[in-house]
Amino acid sequence: MSLIKVCEVNKSYGVGDKIVEALSNINLEINQGEFLALMGPSGSGKSTLLSIIGGLTPPTSGTLQIDDIDVYALDSERLADFRHEYVGFVFQQYQLIPYLTALENVMLPLAITSRPGKEQREMALTVLDKVGLRSKSLRLPNQLSGGEQNRVAIARAIVNRPAIIFADEPTGSLDSKTAKELLELFQTLNKDGLTIIMVTHNEENLAWVNRAIYIRDGVLAQIP
């Protein structure tokens, strides 16, 4: 069953007097429960496609439907609500809030819900436990290693029980051992029913995913 439908999506940017076509005529369907890799060289448009599917950047033309919702027909505030409900992001540089502890960073998506503090805390500790960082929940990001920060970012992405996780080069700055642990974690989450879309240019990561999509020069090059 298709969870995500990308139809005729184009994205262009104005760079000076020139218009750069970042994505051309993208059509794509992603099923619920898939673990998908978006692959391609630097500048191919994979991160742009990720930000469009993640509800962060509207396409120049075309539509995005997630769970039968026409995402870019929503106004900006409803779009924020949509991201909050459906989407979790794991950024390349982890993007943790530096002045919040690991626990507080994980609780961040819950701060705008009506859940009481105790429940928020329990939910955050549960996911920190899941990523193996419960014992370091009171540490600030700068007191954690890169791999640990990445796992905090994953905990933050899943704490609100979204339908989809978007991960942009999550293993890009990790050593191979930590990268393997991270991919194992993704695989576990995927087996729990989460749909995961991961941008990567490391072909070794393909062993962990259900499907891979290649983008070259803004065009889907291959849909195996």
Added chain:
Amino acid sequence: MTLTDIAIQNLRRRKGKTLFLLLTFILVVAISVTLNSLAKNMQADLQKSLTQYGANVVITPKSEQFTLSYGGLSVPGVNYEVKHLSAEALTQLKSYPDLMLNSIAPKIIGSASSADNRYLIIGVDFPSEVKMKPWWHIEGRFPLEQEVLIGYGLAKQENLVIGDTLELNRRIYPIVGIMQSTGGSEDNGVFTDFSTARWITGIDSWSMIELNTAQPANTAALLSKVLPDAKVSEISQLVQGTQENIDRFTSFSLLSSLILGLIAILIIFVTTTGNINDRITEIGIFRAIGFRRQHIFAIFIREILLISLAGGIIGYLLGILTSALIAPMVLQKSMSFAFHPFIALTAIGASVIIGIVSILFPAWLAINIDPVEALSSI
């Protein structure tokens, strides 16, 4: 975790910038409160003097005055052609119904000396005087003929008690009463009845007549006909000069507060706009994980509310402390730590308003940040 928690944690993390903003609020509020407290205290002091001064019209003998200048040096004013208020003046005043007198208190004022000191002698009619000045409290009793009552300051200065005697112009007078401190000129006076005062000073006419009339504004015009040799002063005229000075100081205080407020807005605006640039990534994260614009705006408002509220309260306390400390230098009198609810609420309220006004534009910039541009990795 709430938006307030996020705001508090951010303020804790950015200690330097938080402290700078807090100090800005504290200084602006403290200076404004100091100036306005001093002005308010001056107003209250004047009002108190007016209330305590039972007479609202004072009649004194007319005199001419000029100032000598010799070789560039000014010699203090010289009075000449001093007229007198005759004994009949009192009869004339009492027989003039248009004056609408509530009470009348004539005085003979002169001086007398002993071997060591000179004294201010005030001859009064005690029943009339007490009617006009109900705040007089006497320890002992009012003097009869050839007896005196002394002010609290004089008693303390010369260590005199009831039963002691006072030498005045080579005669000894028993002290039968001591007036409790009034904070006024009475504290150093020697009070007696008219006949004794005439005996001591040799003055036979009235030195001053205090009136309490229902129509002080019309009294001056009426009395110029009744007593052509008298100078009539309404208390409102006497305090007018002081009032004008106080009004000027009050206006200066308000204007200074306004300018300080504008400077504060500018400083906070520049600082917070700079902070927004440092926090673009953070704002991008908030937006990416589903924070609405109003949530981000609420975080900024909470941050500035916390700082401005703390700054307002500390600034107010510092302001009243400073005004109490510098009052002896500025007003030549001490000032207590008076809590003025209006100044407190205005100061703290103004602090909060300054904060919110300053943050509006930076917060507007923040909520309109594109999350993708903010997160360079996406």
